[in-house]
Amino acid sequence: DAGIxxxxxxxxxxxxxxxxxxxxxxxxxxxxxxxxxDPGHGLRLIHYSYGVKDTDKGEVSDxxxxxxxxxxxxxxxxxxxxxxxxxxxxCAISDTDGSQxxxxxxxxxxxxx
Amino acid sequence: GQSLEQPSEVTAVEGAIVQINCTYQTxxxxxxxxxxxxxxxxxxxxxxxxxxxxxxxxxxxxxLSRSDSYGYLLLQELQMKDSASYFCASYGQNFVFGPxxxxxxxx
Numbered sequence: 100d101a102g103i104x105x106x107x108x109x110x111x112x113x114x115x116x117x118x119x120x121x122x123x124x125x126x127x128x129x130x131x132x133x134x135x136x137d138p139g140h141g142l143r144l145i146h147y148s149y150g151v152k153d154t155d156k157g158e159v160s161d162x163x164x165x166x167x168x169x170x171x172x173x174x175x176x177x178x179x180x181x182x183x184x185x186x187x188x189x190c191a192i193s194d195t196d197g198s199q200x201x202x203x204x205x206x207x208x209x210x211x212x
Numbered sequence: 213g214q215s216l217e218q219p220s221e222v223t224a225v226e227g228a229i230v231q232i233n234c235t236y237q238t239x240x241x242x243x244x245x246x247x248x249x250x251x252x253x254x255x256x257x258x259x260x261x262x263x264x265x266x267x268x269x270x271x272x273x274x275x276l277s278r279s280d281s282y283g284y285l286l287l288q289e290l291q292m293k294d295s296a297s298y299f300c301a302s303y304g305q306n307f308v309f310g311p312x313x314x315x316x317x318x319x
Binding site: 143147157199 | 214245253254255256257260299301306307308309310311312
């Protein structure tokens with residue numbers, strides 16, 4: 100299995116608080132992605148990175164920011180969490196873009212009350 | 213923009229063959245991928261089609277027709293462990309997943 104670790108695995112927090120999710124990889128893959136998964140919507144791309152300090156927005160980026168200061172770490176931040184951001188968040192990595200498989204972490208279940 | 217459609221649910225019996233269809237509208241389309249996800253688990257990659265035609269990997273095959281903006285995943289000799297959700301995903305200007313098809317395999 101690809102070496103991807105997401106932390107925390109579960110988090111419960113209150114509306115308005117900041118939240119940071121971490122994705123750590125040991126594969127030295129160039130591309131890293133953050134998705135959220137909600138019933139009926141499949142996986143939706145939030146942000147992705149194609150290298151250190153190189154990031155871009157996905158289809159549901161509003162309310163989220165990311166940072167990638169090292170190849171192995173990709174952080175997702177909710178500056179002021181809202182209940183609509185309650186979801187399961189998955190990180191994925193890929194050695195190349197598009198045609199190559201993305202390997203997913205085990206997910207973070209985030210509940211915002 | 214990009215959007216994908218797939219059936220929400222499919223049911224089949226053990227040993228049977230099932231086909232899960234996916235139609236897409238994708239700007240700058242490059243290819244179509246398929247992922248499997250068991251309940252509570254992470255998605256895992258099954259196959260990728262960058263060219264028209266059939267790709268076979270063991271019991272699973274995937275097909276793409278660019279002219280029809282259509283693809284399918286074919287699962288043969290179904291086993292109980294194949295009960296899961298299956299997602300098509302298109303790669304174009306962005307990477308977009310379909311809403312998923314929940315496959316139930318009955319004994």
